[in-house]
Amino acid sequence: MRRALSSGTTLAAIILVAMYIVYMYSSIDVLTTENATDLLNNAAPLVISATGLTLVIVVGGFDLSLGGVVTLANVILATQTGGTTGSAAVGVLLALLAGVVVGALNGFLVAYLNVQSIAATLGTFIMCSGLALVIMPSPGGSVPEFISPGLISSVGPVPVSLLVILACVVAYLAFRRTRMGIHIFAVGLDESAAIQSGIKAAAVKFRVYLAAGLLYAVAGVMLSALTASGDPNGSAVFMVLVFAAVAIGGAKFGGGRGSAIGSILGAGVLAVLQKMLFAVGVSTFYTGIFQGAILIVAVLIGMISLRLGETRPRAVTTDQRALTGRPA
Amino acid sequence: MTAISAHSVRRSLPALSGQTGYILLLFGVTALLMPLSRFVSPSLGSWSTVSAILVISSMLVLVGFGQGLVILVGELDLSIASVIALTGVLTTAWLGESPSLVTFLEILAIAVLIGVLNGIGVTVLKVPSFIMTLGSQLIVAGIALGYTKGTVPGTTPRFLGDLMLGKVLGVPTPILLLIGIAVVGFVIQRYTVFGRRLYAVGGNRATAAIAGVHVNRMIVGAFAVSSLCAALTGMLLVGYGGGATLGMGDGYFLPSIAVVVVGGSSILGGRGNYLGTVAATIFLQTISTLIQALGISQGWQTFIYGCLIIAVVGLLKRDLATKAGRLLTRPGKS
Amino acid sequence: MQTVLQVDDLTKRYGATTALDRVTFAVAKGSIHAIIGENGAGKSTLIKSLSGLQVPDSGTMRLDGELFAPSSLGESRGRGVSTAFQEMSLLGNLTVAENLSLPRLGSGRLFVRRRQYEAAAAELLAKYDLPGLSPAQRVGELSLAERQKLEIVRAVSHRPKLLLLDEPSAALPDVEWLFGLIEKIRSPELTILYISHRLAEIRDLCGSATVLRNGRVVDTVRLSDVDDGMVFTLMGGASDDQVREKRTGRTTGAPAIQVDGLRGDTVRDLSFTLHDGEILGVAALEGQGQAETFRMLAGASRPSGGTIAVGGRRSKYTTPAGALRSGISFVAEERKAEGIMPGISTLANITISSLGRTSTLGVAAGKKEYQASLPFARKVDLDERYLRMDIDALSGGNQQKAILARSLMKGSKYLLLYDPSRGVDVGTKASVYRMMREFTDSGGAVLWYSTDLSELVGICDRVLCFYRGSVVAEFPGHETDVEELLQAITGHGAGEKAGQS
Structure with a gap:
């Protein structure tokens, strides 16, 4: 029981179910197809980014560039003027390429130049924000139809976003069974022990940042489907929500522990929260307050559950300090 | 360089040990950029452009001071943008009509309270600082939005307008303010008991504790000062811009970190010189003026900010800062 | 007798300290050879060099007569050298089986093969007499002694020709298991370097020993030729x-x-x-x-x-x-980690505990602070000219003096x-x-x-x-x-x- 509770994934699942029950009571038409699709559409970009960020957190890093990549992908799509499926494909490819390039830069800086991940990704985040403004100086434009409403509609009875979310879950479960999927936990817990176990820690970190960059770009595509237009300044709140999702999911800031499944459930919690606040009639003016509070509370809950699960106290490593607030 | 000249430099600038060389380099490059920018555009390089750069810098320099202290203890304050916005809003709403010292202090007290809560979250609850301050950023922004319901009430208090747009002996007051902030900030960070203890905490928490420093109190203090500086910046911005908007702080969020990092402070804490932050602020503002004159967009400007940060923290790390400093201050070491 | 490992003039410096100073010795094939020395004698630096975790500044190592200069653990493992580290390298968030099979985790190309590596682990655990451990157990839940045993089994499982055991008994309640394991794996093809400070164990296991002191080889001896007192004398050395x-x-x-x-x-x-x-x-x-x-x-x-x-x-x-x-004033063990506060001047490092006395109205400026700290700097022979420098620029000795001056100044x-x-x-x-x-x-x-x-x-x-x-x-x-x-x-x-x- 104690062990189950201490697992962030279980905890996030419990919160999600509880929240959904409250949400069902707060509004009558919760269970309609439109409402469910809407919820999934809102959750999809969060889910994808949270999956990427979880990998980075597990490997002991942090990634601020996520906001930048999402924005960049968004404005790239919103400036594709063709309107055809062809131009949509070009836009998506360019967006994914941007994610890979930024991820590679992050990975290079962190893994091979040993730059603090916060500092490195702060730099790339600002770079991306700048590039987004260059591509699209003010909000507007529209994304190709293939993406919006394409990606927020349904294939038969199944919403596309549900497929995307399921793909994330399946991909993560498969990844956990790969060599990398185990190595990231080793490197995140104790880099020097991982190296002493024969793991090439730098290569592992580099690939994680690369994969994360790609996932953020995919999230940017899904977010564009939702907003249908471009916004070069639009990612701040989104980024915070992703942090919150990962925190609720029980990933340990500092590395070595976490699960994308937990983060995905965390993303679900936030999506339901938004709906619930709206349903009970909380003014949108105050949404920020709830989001901020839930972020802090989520981290606290995560820390308490970690403490419950820890049988033996472990010495704080410098790496861990580097992350919790930085600084060694 | 000979040992003698090095020694004399060190003696003439005894307080600037460490990154002196790097800071002088930043100031030097900036000083060169200003006249050279005439080649880019004839409108640049004039006294009025220089003056405009310094006036704008006076606000960033103030936020940078608070952020610098938080970075000095090894944390980050991401809440300043909304603190600036909230105090800006309260300044027009409460101070605009009937300026009073009590109201003025009340607004500052609210800001300090936000900072203290940030600090408590980080130290007592042990929430990572970027999470804690990102959370409070959202909460404070939500409060500002909820309070105004989207439209900012009130007017600009006259004294702030006079302060930010006035001149003393032909020199714009913000420039005098900039000089004052630079001097006071430098002294606070380097020479006060408070500043010293912040260095100690940032340099090495374990040692600082063993040396009898109350580590948690110092961290809370740094966050409180950071919020206070953001609040004062909010007020200056109201005076400068003639009003408050809910987004008025957004432009200070990333630059406040950028100026500290580009100024040579370690993002890991424990190292840094406020004059570096001042130099970096003026340097970056000069660059952005230059970029604007070149007709390059805001986007490229932000992009270049990002590149500079990566260049400083990534490629050069501390090497340039310390090596340049060593060249000037202590080549006679070996 | 055939030599399996030949180390010549191996030298490694960290800043001002010389961890290994022209270390030279040879190990005979199939033997169990001890490396002994006090703390800081250079044993762990030697281990790291042999394991490929650290590249020595100069000198050579030869394995079976061929040059051996590993730059990564994988490389040294590939040459048949395997190490059980003292500061254990197991990962608490992974299972016993995963730890044993890192980094390959089974023979699969894309996916790891859990059944395969768990079976392999079960085999190893049975073979080396660790029936209490289960392959699927998380290492974080094991006792210190169990972790130590696992660390050793992991090193042995790579079938090395040279096995390095760094203080293998440090966390073990008794040596029975360890001796049994060594008995089991001994062969003319396997050489063991046994690093320990427990002379009794060394006498039981090893034929010869190389004694290190202050990074230098004092002597390589046949253990049957020397008595305990002589070994201690070699380890401790005559005092200067x-x-x-x-x-x-x-x-x-x-x-x-x-x-x-x-x-x-x-x-x-x-x-x-x-x-x-x-x-x-x-x-x-x-x-x-x-x-x-x-x-x-x-x-x-x-x-x-x-x-x-x-x-x-x-x-x-x-x-x-x-x-x-x-x-009570404490001068902590690790100067870098707990002694100095980098980034500020030596003077500020000295006065940090006594700012109440050296400041006026919260401002600790100028002469007063300097004058107040001077007597204490003198007490520890810290030259006055260092006071204004950043403490990072000082040598280890002068940093230590500054730390002592801080404690003295506090009174x-x-x-x-x-x-x-x-x-x-x-x-x-x-x-x-x-x-x-x-x-x-x-x-x-x-x-x-x-x-x-x-x-x-x-x-x-x-x-x-x-x-x-x-x-x-x-x-x-x-x-x-x-x-x-x-x-x-x-x-x-x-x-x-x-x-x-």
Whole structure:
């Protein structure tokens, strides 16, 4: 029981179910197809980014560039003027390429130049924000139809976003069974022990940042489907929500522990929260307050559950300090 | 360089040990950029452009001071943008009509309270600082939005307008303010008991504790000062811009970190010189003026900010800062 | 006899310290060869070089006659060298089986093969007599001894031709399992380098031994040719007496710090008394509870039982600041980690504990601070010109002097010095000794841990020997010698036999 509770994934699942029950009571038409699709559409970009960020957190890093990549992908799509499926494909490819390039830069800086991940990704985040403004100086434009409403509609009875979310879950479960999927936990817990176990820690970190960059770009595509237009300044709140999702999911800031499944459930919690606040009639003016509070509370809950699960106290490593607030 | 000249430099600038060389380099490059920018555009390089750069810098320099202290203890304050916005809003709403010292202090007290809560979250609850301050950023922004319901009430208090747009002996007051902030900030960070203890905490928490420093109190203090500086910046911005908007702080969020990092402070804490932050602020503002004159967009400007940060923290790390400093201050070491 | 490993002139420096100094020795194929030496003799640097975790500055290693210069663990493993590390390299968040099969995790191309590596792990666990462990168990849940065994099994499982065992018995309650394993794997093709400080074990297992001291090879001996006393002499070396004069028969004052029945994670029922005017030495091998004892006395760590009385009154402080108020000043072990505060001047480092005295209205500026710290800098022979420099620019010795000056300036009556002379030059050592004498002559008391036993003999009024968390012996500083201390701290002292408590 104690062990189950201490697992962030279980905890996030419990919160999600509880929240959904409250949400069902707060509004009558919760269970309609439109409402469910809407919820999934809102959750999809969060889910994808949270999956990427979880990998980075597990490997002991942090990634601020996520906001930048999402924005960049968004404005790239919103400036594709063709309107055809062809131009949509070009836009998506360019967006994914941007994610890979930024991820590679992050990975290079962190893994091979040993730059603090916060500092490195702060730099790339600002770079991306700048590039987004260059591509699209003010909000507007529209994304190709293939993406919006394409990606927020349904294939038969199944919403596309549900497929995307399921793909994330399946991909993560498969990844956990790969060599990398185990190595990231080793490197995140104790880099020097991982190296002493024969793991090439730098290569592992580099690939994680690369994969994360790609996932953020995919999230940017899904977010564009939702907003249908471009916004070069639009990612701040989104980024915070992703942090919150990962925190609720029980990933340990500092590395070595976490699960994308937990983060995905965390993303679900936030999506339901938004709906619930709206349903009970909380003014949108105050949404920020709830989001901020839930972020802090989520981290606290995560820390308490970690403490419950820890049988033996472990010495704080410098790496861990580097992350919790930085600084060694 | 000979040992003698090095020694004399060190003696003439005894307080600037460490990154002196790097800071002088930043100031030097900036000083060169200003006249050279005439080649880019004839409108640049004039006294009025220089003056405009310094006036704008006076606000960033103030936020940078608070952020610098938080970075000095090894944390980050991401809440300043909304603190600036909230105090800006309260300044027009409460101070605009009937300026009073009590109201003025009340607004500052609210800001300090936000900072203290940030600090408590980080130290007592042990929430990572970027999470804690990102959370409070959202909460404070939500409060500002909820309070105004989207439209900012009130007017600009006259004294702030006079302060930010006035001149003393032909020199714009913000420039005098900039000089004052630079001097006071430098002294606070380097020479006060408070500043010293912040260095100690940032340099090495374990040692600082063993040396009898109350580590948690110092961290809370740094966050409180950071919020206070953001609040004062909010007020200056109201005076400068003639009003408050809910987004008025957004432009200070990333630059406040950028100026500290580009100024040579370690993002890991424990190292840094406020004059570096001042130099970096003026340097970056000069660059952005230059970029604007070149007709390059805001986007490229932000992009270049990002590149500079990566260049400083990534490629050069501390090497340039310390090596340049060593060249000037202590080549006679070996 | 065929040589499997030949090390020639291996040298490694870290800044000012030379960890390995032209180390040269050879190991015969199929033998079990011991590497012995005190703490800081260079054993772990040697291990790291052989494992590919660290590239030596100069010198060569040859494996079976071929040049061996690994730059990664994988490379050294590929050449048939495998290491069980002392600071264990197991990952607590992975399972036993995963740890055993890192980094490959089964033969799959894309996916790992859990069944395959768990079966392999079960086989290994059975083969090497660890029936208590299950392959799917998380390593974080294992006891220290189980982890140590797993670490050893993992090194053995790579079928090395050269196996490095770094203090393999340090966390084991008895050596039976270890000896059984070695018996099982011994073959003419396998050579074992056995690093340990437990002479009894070494005598049981090894034929020959290379003795390291201060990064140099003192001698390589056949163990059957030498007696224990001679080995200890080789390890400890003759003391360099020019910097120490023995102080004899000094009378010391009232009890300053009384420790009674202290307990903690590594401390077991520890009692002793430090008197005013006394230099009390602590001799111990690494990890015998001395570090925790010092931290408890300094308020940096909380005891789980027992009492500490300072100046005759039971103390209640729980923070370093509280300890400082009680007059206790702590100079911590790791200069870089817990001693200096980088990024600020030496002066600011010295005055950080005394800012109340050196500042006016919260501003600690100028002459006052400088003047106030000067006498203390002089007391530790710290040259005045260093005060204005950043402390990072100073040598280790001068940093240490600055840290000591900080404690003196605070005006503490009691100094806890944790290995202050480690890795510093002879001149600094002399200054440290002189400072301690002056400090105790004026009524202060010093508790002093040193890894260099010979200096404890020279300087202390009394020396306490720690072993496994308690005081096992006490000697008057002027009547003991390094060999006697070495025997006591390795558990060979009165009543205790090595590795069997």
